[in-house]
Amino acid sequence: MTSKRLIGQPRAGESTHEGGCAGQREPVIAMLIAARDNGALHGKAFKMNEVALKNSVKEISANGLFYTSTRERHYIHKKFACGREEDENITAPDGVLKKGCPAHCLFLNGHRLHDQIHMEVRTPVRVPEELGCHLPSPEAPHPYTSSIIPVPHDRRPSGHADKEVMAATVLTTLSTSPLVLNPSSGISGVELAAKGWKESLSASYSSSTSGNWSWDTSDQSVPSTPSPPLTNDACKNFLLSSQNDDNIEETESTHFLFEDPIPRKRKNSMKVMFKCLWKNCEKVLSTSSGIQRHIRTVHLGRNGDSDYSDGEEDFYYSEIEVNMDTLSEGLSNLTPTSPTTSGPPPVFPVLICDASRFERTHVITPLSQSAPSALCHIHTDHAYQATTPVSIPSMPSETPHSAERISVSWQSPPVIFEALPGPMTQIRTVSIGEKRQPVNNTPVSKTHTSGSSTAKPSNGSRKPRGEAKKCRKVYGMEKRDLWCTACRWKKACQRFTD
DNA sequence: TATGCCGGGGG
């Protein structure tokens, strides 16, 4: 998973935990900031983040600064990382906010915090022009667009930590939920997510902050085409990893949440790389120092010999993991499966990597979490006539495995978020309905009953008898009224499919 | 032999 480092995030070796800074309250707040002068943006609320901000942003001082804890900062940054990618799909009418813009603009009561934050910049910001360096492009992420604000550290009531994490998880999940993918709904993904947010969280987070937070999303919020936030690697991976609570390997995102500056144990096949995020620069180096040096010298135009770093480099590279094993394995599994296979379609990490871009992804199968059909034993008559396959309508059908995106789909829209009090919220996908087989997880997988390939293994038109106990066996002749309709009609049982 | 289910037919 790709996770950008935060400004001010300690390097390897430094303690990142609270108190680890030995009294020096770690300045927090990495914010964002799209250099955006469009006044029309004011007032547009990015409600999705409203609650998150309420909880992540702990305090807002009179001068407009806000404080977070380290963990919150990570979360915030995470979201910004997501947002940034959204930005990449947007062509701002004013031409200001464009690809590569590192973050959004934060508004407080209609005023851009950006302006105020800049007055409090702790880190001396160097002006590249003064140093005679070049800017990669006018649109490239500008170093000044990020700021570090020194804040007292002990402001966070620790009791809220889990809620915040939960909030983060839910928010991120909502932003990538398949619900958002439905093109038929006129509601934007952001709004949907916001709605979910408010519904699920507003109760418990009534109003600890009276501030009128809003995120400006007027331009970047929703792509006109229903291209979902799924294209966002960062968000997606975050979601996926959070869904999979028993994921053996610690993903980058959890890693993120718990602020481990150094990847802990990894599988042998995992290779940690550092990728330059500078626009049009795909440089991938194996060491953080290397990538920092690269950024410093190549992009920031600083003296390569100098070890001085104000942390800006951190903002321009991301840590990625490259799993060679999974990569090859996943690709080899791309071969179509036999149409007679009645089990769950193969689920594998769909690792796509175009030549210059490495993205390690963990694709967690929702199938493992969906209830088996026998447990969702809802009696529906005329199930016999019902159509079995479930397809995700909004998934682009033309390129199931497009080179750029990872194909992930959920089997059923209803997603229930269980707001557990634990530090990590579990998110389960619950499928409802009879005989909804573990269905297509990727568009490439076949629809089980698709008419095209009924491809019988052998001659006859009769399909082999299933293994599962059918209604007749389960209920017996005496309870024939409990049978599914198909069984009653001596048709292929639709309740207990194999 | 019991079961699963296709094909066909009646209403």
Added chain:
DNA sequence: CCCCCGGCATA
């Protein structure tokens, strides 16, 4: 379309 059943294939 709903419902039923003859009859075949299979375990």
